[in-house]
Amino acid sequence: MGEKVLMKGCEAIGEAAVKAGCKCFFGYPITPQTEVSAYLSKRMPKIGRVFLQAESEVAAINMVYGAAGTGIRTMTSSSSPGISLKAEGISYIAGAELPCVIINIVRGGPGLGGIQPAQSDYFQATKGGAHGDFSMPVYAPASIQEMVDVIQDAFDVADIYRTPVMVMGDGMLGQMMEPVEFKERPAKELPEKAWAANGLNGRKAHNVINSLYLKPEELEHHNEHLQAKYAEIKKNETRYELFNCEKDCDLIMVAYGTTSRICKNVIKLAEKEGIKLGLIRPITIWPFPVEAFDKTVDNTKYGYLSVEMSCGQMVEDVRLASDGRKPVAFYGRSGGMVPNPEEILVKVRAIVGGAK
Known part of the structure; x- marks a missing residue:
């Protein structure tokens, strides 16, 4: 058994992402998840990884799109109104089949609402979250330890299925402190990212990262492919x-x-x-x-x-x-x-x- 440390939920999310191999984080501060960004702003540069506070939530999610397109593990974090601003980018990421992890520490709404804990983003998270026919896996942990554990699962599922994955907690989980253990876990066998837009393994052919299909027959075929993938996720990744x-x-x-x-x-x-x-x-x-x-x-x-x-x-x-x-x-x-x-x-x- 590893050593347990007392951590605030948002900071534990940041450390869990580091241990899961997240190489890039793009975000923008909003209560009650700002501590995710604050923690990673100090942690990531020390280990040679990228932390960037974008000029807006819209910019942050599009940076995630770009980094994910190279095949590296990337994450963003926000709270309810910020997730709404990221919605278009999340749909683009799903359409382009890019793996990434999205954290939502939910606050009360609608509108600016308040900064107290809520679960009122359920529809947004589970009914697509943006335009088009897509779904994304959404983990809803009940403790900081479980939140830490599912971060690793989220990155793995994102890579296996080429999909955005959300980890959704309420503001209480983000702000409370509990003892957590960062467990050593055997690495999963993950598919090669032959689709990525980079020079992995000396590849010379160009890959294009795209979610635009102007021919309706092609777009329908793409949607059928996505729905088959979502059926596999339902079959293999449901947890309770x-x-x-x-x-x-x-x-x-x-x-x-x-x-x-x-x-x-x-x-x-x-x-x-x-x-x-x-x-x-x-x-x-x-x-x-x-x-x-x-x-x-x-x-x-x-x-x-x-x-x-x-x-x-x-x-x-x-x-x-x-x-x-x-x-x-x-x-x-x-x-x-x-x-x-x-x-x-x-x-x-x-x-x-x-x-x-």
Whole structure:
């Protein structure tokens, strides 16, 4: 076992990216993720890597496009309004099939909103995030340790499938401090980047990095290729945790990120009242873990409760995954308000009919 160090979430993201082999970081400061940039501004130059604070979020994501086109590992980081500004570039990156990692430490919205934690970027992250028919894998870690671990996974998945990958945490995960361990992991066998626009392995042929297809037949073929790739990602990269869901649950909650940790405390409180609760925790919110509902649908008496720091965005995917087999309820707070276990338990009691 390695040594654990106490780190703030945003700084741990930066160190995890360094250890995952990120060679270039392009970003622009915005609360509550500015510490990612601040940490890497000192760390990257010391080890001969590139840190560049761009003049805007639009510039930053286009720099990512250029660096990723050479085949090197590259990352950007932002928070909700900044991700919106990067949206066009993210679509271009997906269309050109370039691997990169995008960090979103979510704050309350819409608009400038506030700087408190939220999960209100769920639709943006999981329903494409920009124009066109594309998807990208999105990890939603629940602790700083898991956030550190999935950074390595994100870079690997990006390289394997030639896709942008998002790691999405709320502002609480970005700003809180927890002990973390940077684990040594065996290197994955990754495909050769024969597509890259550089002189790797003495290649003399020119590669063109592009997402423009003026002939509709060619663009349709490209979209079909992308959809086949996304089907493979769904098959191979979906991740989730089942907690206390084995059998005879009164209700199964569905929550990700910080909210899932709160829900685990709700389970303890409910147990004292004779109410048995389970938890489905999506670790990837795209692909969404439909399989978890197939495994648990017969184990819950009153169905599912989607608990979110939003106005009910994930509840749509919970309903789709449940597919009418069990009722789906929703409890959420928004605008940077964080639900507490007691108020969630009030909602649980209303669904299951009070203490047992």
